[in-house]
Every structure is written in structure tokens, then in C-alpha cells.
Amino acid sequence: MNRISTMFVLLALPAALVAQQKQNPLKYAAKPTVAAITPADLMSRLYGFADDSMMGRNAGTVYHDKGVEYIGRELARLKLKPGGDNGTFFQRIPLMMRGLAQDTKFTVDGRDFVPGVDILPRDASVFGADARDLQGATAIYGGVFGDTAMIKPDLAAGKVVVFTVPRGWQANRGALTQRYVMSAGLVVASLDSMPADMRKSLAEPAPSMVGAPRVLQVPVFFYSTRAMAEAMLGAPLSGMAPGTTGRTVTGSVKYTETPAPGSRNVIAILPGSDPKLAGQYVAIGAHSDHVGFDSAPVDHDSLYAFNHVVRPGGADDGNKPATPDDWPKVMAKLDSLRKLHTPRKDSIFNGADDDGSGSMGLLEVAEAFATAKDKPKRSMLFIWHVGEEEGLWGSEYFTDNPTVPRDSITTEINIDMIGRGSAQDTPGGGPGHLELIGSRRLSTELGDLVETEGKKFTNPPFKFDYQYDANGHPQQYYCRSDHYEYARYGIPVAFMSTGGHADYHQVTDEPQYIDFDQFARVSQLVFNLAKTVANMDHRLVVDKPKPDPKGQCRQ
Secondary structure (H helix, E strand, C coil): CCCCCCCCCCCCCCCEECCCCCCCCCCCCCCCCCCCCCHHHHHHHHHHHCCHHHCCCECCCHHHHHHHHHHHHHHHHCCCEECCHHHCCEEEEEEEEEEECCCCEEEECCEEECECCCEEECCCCCCHHHECCCCCEEEEEEEECCCCCCCCHHHHCCCEEEEECCCCCCCCHHHHHHHCCCCCEEEECCHHHCCHHHHHHHHCCEEEECCCCCCCCECEEEEECHHHHHHHHCCCCCCCCCCCEEEEEEEECCEEEEEEEEEEEEEEEECCCCCCCCCCEEEEEEECCECCEEEEEEEHHHHHHHHHHHCCCHHHHCCCCCCCCHHHHHHHHHHHHHHHCCCCEEEECCCHHHHHHHHHHHHHHHHHHHHCCCCCCCEEEEEEECCHHHHCHHHHHHHHCCCCCHHHEEEEEEECCCCCCCCCCCCCCCCCEEEEECCCCCCHHHHHHHHHHHHCCCCCCCEEECHHHCCCCCCCHHHCCCHHHHHCCCCCEEEEECCCCCCCCCCCCCHHHCCHHHHHHHHHHHHHHHHHHHCCCCCCCCCCCCCCCCCCCCC
């Protein structure tokens, strides 16, 4: 899912921990795939796609190119029709490098604060120059990030909203921006706690998509020192009540821009078998990129042990510290892992579940359609989006610049992180657990079809979880993955995920921890649903209001 930064320092753990993990091998030799959707096929695909040699598949790098070239070769082997630019399987996304300009300045009551020292903007790669100026905006304390006592959005309009974090330094930029979109700026007072390598990374120029912004202006987002936050609010943060107003802030974020190598979506088409319906498309999508690699290796098993005890949400749990009661559990878990294999240093964010699982599940679904004797009536559109982790680049670009008529796309099924979902991974998880988002937001009929197809599975049946689809949910998942770029144009969507886990955006997100049986079942559900929609005697009914395609997503 959409990027939340995840750099962690090497944990000096005492020895010791067992993972409630699938005992898959660390490495696996690929075998030829078959027409059916099988766990063995998915192992062959995913172990290669999420291998260390892919170096985390960061968008705009040769390593991401390596991944999409593999997908393109497979599509050619399956004799699917290219759906990209100039008769190819690829649609190039134009990128630039955007960096913070040296004359950027912020002032509070006549005192200047220095970018990179007191403040560190975080919008360069996503919104850049479209972030609002803070000329004369009043600061207000928004509360502790993630707490139910955070201020209501209407109190934030036009203000610079300062947040603290319960631990560490991380806060979810996407969730805050979506919730407080009418604010002038969003400040997380945690720069003092940010690791040095993360500060360096955020201060460097970052790739950004070229083109006119969809949202004309958004709040600037930055991290600040506690001292700067207290200067803005005019009082110590300790004990401050949410809604407390402070001083006037003046400033703007300025950027420099230089050309950068582009990156690519991958698009393939299976023409429909019914001449009257073949001009309509059922789209299935996943994102092919992940977040690259770190310069500071960590001990893999130590991090795995620590996170599975202390930080079950992975990156979403930030730098949450261990309690005294946690350490015996961590030590026991690591000790069990040490009995299985020797220590190894790890610095690569393999992205096996996020979203190697979606990408390779989609490829397996494409093979099942391509090799089936009976082809669906409507055409199938298979698309691997680039840059989801950077801000939904590929899906935004494709839906703004579609290679098939936009109004011919009848629905879009998005799969992102479909390889886990056990009770150890996700609260309420277990066999058949699957999170659904957006399936009834535009089309009641689509939501009903997903339920119907899910009930056809037994041993175990699918258990659909809608909690993250709730309006106002703080995680804002409906707005944070590629399906929304279709939904904003009124195309019905269904987003499927087995959910987050302790390895989310960690170097420990590797194929060895994937539940390949569950992975295959979800992929089969995607195939079945897409086939049903493609063979309907009518187009999916859109019975809910369509959003403004140029507006801000609201969940």
C-alpha cells in the first residue's frame, strides 16, 4: 500500500524468537507454470519477483524495470494483446526529480527556522509546488496522531495543525492529508526522533510525476523539531489539549525540478468473445513497485522477532518501543529462529506481500484467462501500475491517459497484499480472511457479486472484513491504493487485501512468510469475480453518486 517510510536502526537484541510463520524455504527454484491457478505457480512467480536481485523494485530504477520486463515477457508468452504505448505492453510515466529549494524559509513571530535543521518537508515527490503557502496561518494543536481525541477537520481549515506521535517519529501522511485536506499545513513534531539516515533520505531530491496536478492545492506536510512546534504553539507540548491555538506562521515550500528517467505501467488485453460486448473491459490491477533498499543492513531475524512481538503493524506502528514484558517473548522467538538458521544481514525491502502478491496473483489470473478454452464475453484488461508507493502515479496516469476508452471500463478489481491474513498477521484474521474496500461505494450490484462469489468457496469459506471501508476510518485505505483512481471517474471498484502485518514495509516482507494456499484462493476468487462480471448480460449498474474526478478523495 501507499508508502509510509520504514527505516529502522539495527536492533541490539539479546539472542532469541519463533515466528508463527509458514515454513516456506528461503529460496525456491522456479518451475514451469500451468493453466490452473495453483500455490506452486505462485511460488515460482513470487520467489523470482521478490528476490533480493530485484533490490526492492523502487519506481524509476533499473530494478523496477527488471520486474516489469519479466511481466512483459510472460504476457508475450501467453500471447495476450499489448495494451501499452506503440504496440507494446508498456505505458511510460513521465517523471522529474524534485528537490527542496535553498531559499525555502519559515518564520514564527519573527524567528526564522531552517529547512533540514528545524523542519523537513515531506511533500516533494507527491504534491511538490502544489502545497499551500503558510502566509499568516495560525497554528493549532491537533493532538496525538491516531488518537480519538484528534481535532475535527472543520477546526483545521486554514490553520497549521501540529501533531505529536505516541512513539518514535512516524505518522501516516496520507491519512492526515486526507482527513485535514482543508488545512494550510500539517506538522508532525518528531524530527528530533527521526534516524539520521531517514533525515538524509527525505532531504534528497525525489522522483515525482510530471503533469498538471489533479488537486490544485493541498496542505504542506512536514516534520519539525519539538522546539519549533512549541514556538508555533507558544507553550510546551506536554499536557497540551487538542484544539489549543498558537501563533502565526509564515512561509512556503519551494522546489527545484530536473528531468528524471520515466517508469512504466504494464498493460495487456484479452479480447472478448462476444462482438457486441468486446468493446467493454473488466480491469484487474495491482502495483508492481515497492520501496527499494536501505543503506544500513539489519539482522533479519532480530527485526522479525521484535516486530512480531512489539510492532504487529510493521511500519504503521512506527518506532514503538518494547515494554519489559515484551522482552522475554522477543528473546524466546529469536532463540527459536536461531535454531532454524544462522544470522543474516538484510537491507532489501523485497515487497513479497506488498505488492508482489498482487502482481504475481494478477499474472496467474491472466494466464488462467489466456489459456481457458472459453473466453469471457467482455474484454479483460490486466494492468500493473507503477508508483503506487509514491502516490498512485501509474493508476492516476493511466486513468487520465487511458489506452482504451475510459468509459469502456466497466469495473476495476484491485489486489494489494493478498498473501497473508493469518490470525498472527491480522487481528480477526484466519483461514479465509479477506478485507474488502469500496465494493459498494459506486455499485451495490458489484458488492453483492463479490459476496456471492465468496460464498461459493468452502473449506474454509471466505470471511469478508469491511472495517477499513467505514467512512472516516483513520487509515483512509479507500483513498490510498490504485482502485480510487478508477473510482474517481465513476468506474465501480473492489479492493481486496488480506491485510497488514508486522512485516509491512519491512525488509522481512519475503516470500518465505507467504501463505501460498490462501494466496491461490484469493487469486481464484479474483478470476471468478472478473469472469462473472465479464459474462453478465448487462453492464454493472452504478447506483451511487460519482465523485469529482479532479477533487480530493474522501472516505
